[in-house]
Amino acid sequence: NNIKIKLVRMDYMPSIEAFTTPSVDACVMTNMDCLTIPVAGGISCSAIIVGDYSNGNDALIVRNNLTIPQLKGKKVNLVQFSVSHYMLSRALDMNGMTDDDVKIINVSDSDIGPAFIANKDQEAVVTWNPLVMEIMKNPGVKKIFDSSQIPGEILDLMVVKTKVLQANPELGKALAGAWFEVMDIMSSRTDKGKGALEEMAKAGGSSLIEYQNQLKTTAMFYKASDAVTYTNSEEIKTNMRRVRNFCSKYELLGAGVKADDLGIKFSDGTVIGNQNKILFIYDAVYMQGASK
Structure with missing residues (x-):
């Protein structure tokens, strides 16, 4: 779709810090880190892919x-x-x-x-x-x-700056399409699948066996349709409330910022918190597109 994406491999925290600067448009992070770093800094974020949740990691x-x-x-x-x-x-x-x-x-x-x-x-x-x-x-x-x-409370997300996504919806399509293409390869019992896992293990500084063991304690959404189902669930709302309340208790959303001072919008349009200051959006549209 004539969209050029430059992938930059970085360590975890530096990548999120880079995302808070104008030079980075999208980044993978947990739901909690999204709240406490870019969102706390006033950046509106759209989670366009719910990739997995920690299930023993x-x-x-x-x-x-x-x-x-x-x-x-x-x-x-x-x-x-x-x-x-x-x-x-x-x-x-x-x-x-x-x-x-x-x-x-x-x-x-x-x-x-x-x-x-x-x-x-x-x-x-x-x-x-x-x-x-x-x-x-x-x-x-x-x-x-x-x-x-505590299943589903620690989520790994692909996050895009909302204003960038609004100006370039093709970016959302490209990222979701590529992501679930890789999920397909990863979950296939083929040489290509094994090669992908080996590459990922190497990138993460672990052996293939160690990496496969980590995958066992991660609830992966290999299919876009499963990711959509979870994103549309009531469970995600309950879990986000819990995470948000923890962040607020420790002033991780900013000094004196209460849980309800900012809004979190879900894929069905419901908002928890401030309707006039929505800074965290779950947008299932691109996963839906990838599931077709």
């Missing part, structure tokens, strides 16, 4: 056979205000506790795995794959909660 791991109630008063290592922090919050909530019941220790994502493995005094850590798999290889550790217990 994020985990709370302990030593000394600790249970969640036994974490009371203990230090928990994680990347503060990240998806890990959100998941810990949910795990505590499901056990009648709050974040105030534990001591959160903020650790960088590059140090968190090696530090926990090396320091046997650390009793609890929340992180994501492939670090979870690395930590679980060590004796005396136990996984006591993971993201499969």
